[in-house]
Amino acid sequence: MSYIAIIGAGSWGTTLACLLSKKGFDVIIWAREKEIADAVNYKKENPLYLPEIKLPDSLTATDDIFEAIKKARFIVNVVPTQHIRSVFAPLKGKLNDENIIVSASKGIEKETLKTPSMILEEILNKNVYVLSGPSFAIEVAQEKPTAVTISGEDKTLRLLLQEIFSTPYFRVYEHDDPLGAEIGGAVKNVIAIAAGICDALELGNNARAALITRGLHEIIRLGKKMGAKEITFSGLSGLGDLFLTCTSKLSRNFTVGYRLGRGESLQEISKSMRGVAEGVETSLSLMQLSKKLDVEMPITSEVYQVIYEGKSPQQAAWDLMNRTLKPEFY
Structure with missing residues (x-):
């Protein structure tokens, strides 16, 4: 036993x-x-x-x-x-x-x-x-x-x-709701990379708060589409994990984002880090999943483009702020 x-x-x-x-x-x-x-x-x-x-x-x-x-x-x-x-x-x-x-x-x-x-x-x-x-x-x-x-x-x-x-x-x-717990745990790592970029660019506390909140909406949209329970994302495996990972340099994913925002390449960062920043590869998986399920995930998309398409972090931040205006809840 x-x-x-x-x-x-x-x-x-x-x-x-x-x-x-x-x-x-x-x-x-x-x-x-x-x-x-x-x-x-x-x-x-x-x-x-x-x-x-x-x-x-x-x-x-x-x-x-x-x-x-x-x-x-x-x-x-x-x-x-x-x-x-x-x-x-x-x-x-x-x-x-x-x-x-x-x-x-x-x-x-x-x-x-x-x-x-x-x-x-x-x-x-x-x-x-x-x-x-x-x-x-x-x-x-x-x-x-x-x-x-x-x-x-x-x-x-x-x-x-x-x-x-x-x-x-x-x-x-x-x-x-194990599915909801896993979706929260996966997507938050990608949002944490975005949060690290945000801090590196010195965009401020307002920007980080907006990023975490809108990141939570991406988690909820994907989770609901996959059949998870919405209430799960207000709990420890959703909002709790998201908040922690997006606000501390103890987070490997936040650290990757911060260093990307400071101009380092992913190759440089990977060589110097012990342990896995799951958000790097998860951003690729989530881009495929969001397209397959037709779920809008703009923060995830920008992180993917910075990591895999060479987009500048500054341009990614600009593009997020200048998307078509929308209702907050949809």
């Missing part, structure tokens, strides 16, 4: 493994890189993705995914969205009816335009529960107060997962 496998040893995966291990669960973390697994096992640290955080003595790691899931009842995906399919494909047909799958990744897969839970459900043929919300890994690792949400189909399992993940500093709510 208590064995938990965390698949992905980035900052968020390591943080969740640390949190659950401290609660007394038997936790093993799968790392793609053997050196990370060795560092967790022998030094009780993850120097690449979560430096300066001492990991629990009971936490173990492996670079063998089959070893990771061998005893696990709970399997938590924390793999970057574009790599979920390749990591989990070997597990097809290897799980049993007792396994419970949780996804804590954010993004939209290119080509298929699927969310993380959709990818996992396709491969594993199991319902997936989504953990999402405003949660910088380093602050959770430092045990600073954080609130997130767990969402999924079966309320009994949601309540079980709520209890498993909750601590005095990590408060977990539950609801029944």
Whole structure:
């Protein structure tokens, strides 16, 4: 019952493994890189993705995914969205009816335009529960107060997962709209790139407030078109995550936007960053998805053009402000 496998040893995966291990669960973390697994096992640290955080003595790691899931009842995906399919494909047909799958990744897969839970459900043929919300890994690792949400189909399992993940500093709510939680978690990363550009161009607090608000409308329009519940986007996995990611340099996506706004190329930024800024590739996926579903997403479109078509951040900001006038709600 208590064995938990965390698949992905980035900052968020390591943080969740640390949190659950401290609660007394038997936790093993799968790392793609053997050196990370060795560092967790022998030094009780993850120097690449979560430096300066001492990991629990009971936490173990492996670079063998089959070893990771061998005893696990709970399997938590924390793999970057574009790599979920390749990591989990070997597990097809290897799980049993007792396994419970949780996804804590954010993004939209290119080509298929699927969310993380959709990818996992396709491969594993199991319902997936989504953990999402405003949660910088380093602050959770430092045990600073954080609130997130767990969402999924079966309320009994949601309540079980709520209890498993909750601590005095990590408060977990539950609801029944995993699709909405994933859409909020994916789109907010693209809006955060726009927010970083906004700050770099010194456009002011008014501009950032407008950007966050109109960004929320893009999330809502896409979410409703895909069948999510509108109320979800006023919650932790919607507005909460959006606000956090758009207002702090702890956000990798905000930082990418800020550096783009300062004139750096994406290649320069990528070379110097540790970890994945999901919004970069998600902007491409969302452009395809918005066209497919005929959903207007002007901020997303401008971010895409800056990243992939070489448009200047200044021109993108100008074009957003000088679009055809519209009613606020439509």
